[in-house]
Amino acid sequence: MAMKDWFRRKPASENVGTSKGGSRLIRYGDRSDLKPEVGFLDESTLSNTEERERVYSDLFGESDTVLHELLPLVPHIDVYRFPPNGKRDFFTFVTGGMSDLPMNSPSELGADYRRAELVFYSTEDRDDYPELLRRLAHFVHDNNTWLHWGHSMxxxxxxxxxxxTKHLDSLFFMPSIVNPDSTLGDRLQIDSDPVHLIWCVPITTAECQLKLDNGTDALYDLFDVNKHPFVFTGDRQSYV
Structure with a gap:
């Protein structure tokens, strides 16, 4: 399935209460256009959730909203919103649950490429942002594929x-440059696999092609020259 089919729909959400920690729970609307795996993971994943939330609190502060997926999809994907606080003046959106299942990464790459969660930083709060992360997290498992640093889509x-936006139509995936976010893999493991954080960066078609033609270092250099901000502020002109 093309990614445009995932992003085209914007299902309605419904406030369904609060979590034990006081965060708002939101139920997503109809997903009849998709065919994800339906069912439940083993109850042992509950311990993953508890440990993940503990580490998230240490890294990002206190979440004020959990976009909670109530339909029995595999894996179960929540998206946590961490608002600005005394140490961070931006919103942080992070998936929870993508790492409950290992991705279909090449076996020769080893444990460092099997489990990941997605992050997005923004100056504002919009429903589009957590929805983007949730759909990407399902896309990986529903299509039996994998994502990691240096990939583009x-x-x-x-x-x-x-x-x-008028110019941003692709995504680049890279390690977070925010501290202490970049230490997630050292703090969180599932079945001895480190859980790495993948930062989702909107880019233009020309920038995506530059990366495909010349490698990830060429795009990193372009970001550096243009002082690309790690916090998404909206549309921008292409750096190419």
Whole structure:
């Protein structure tokens, strides 16, 4: 399935109460256009959730909202919103549950590439952002594939614009440059596999092609020259 089909729908959400920690729980709307695996993971994953939330609290502060997936999809994906606080003046959106199942990464790459969660930093709060992360987390498992640092992905073929932008229609995945977020793999493991954080960065088609033609270092260099901010502030011109 093309990514544009995942991002085109914006199912309605419904406030269904609060979690034990006081965070708002939101139920997603209809997903009849998708065919994810339906069922329940083993109850042992509950311990993953508890440990993940403990580590998240240490890294990001206190979450004020959990976008909670109530349909029995495998894996179960929540998206946590961490608002600005005394140490961070931006919103942090992080998936929880993508790492409950190992991704279908090449076996020769080893444990460092099997489990991950997604993060997105923004100056504002929009429903589009956690929805993007949730769909990406399901896309990986529903398509028996994997994501990691250095990967890129157009938003469909031909690429369609992300959010309300005019130029950003693709995604680049890289390690977080925010501390202490970048230490997640040292703090959180599942079945001895480190859980790494993948930062989702909106880019343009030209930037995506530059990376494909010249490698990830070329895109990193371009970000460096243009002082690319780690916090998403909305649309921008292409650096290429």
């Amino acid at each position: 157009p938003n469909g073929q031909p690429p369609e614009r992300l959010f309300d």
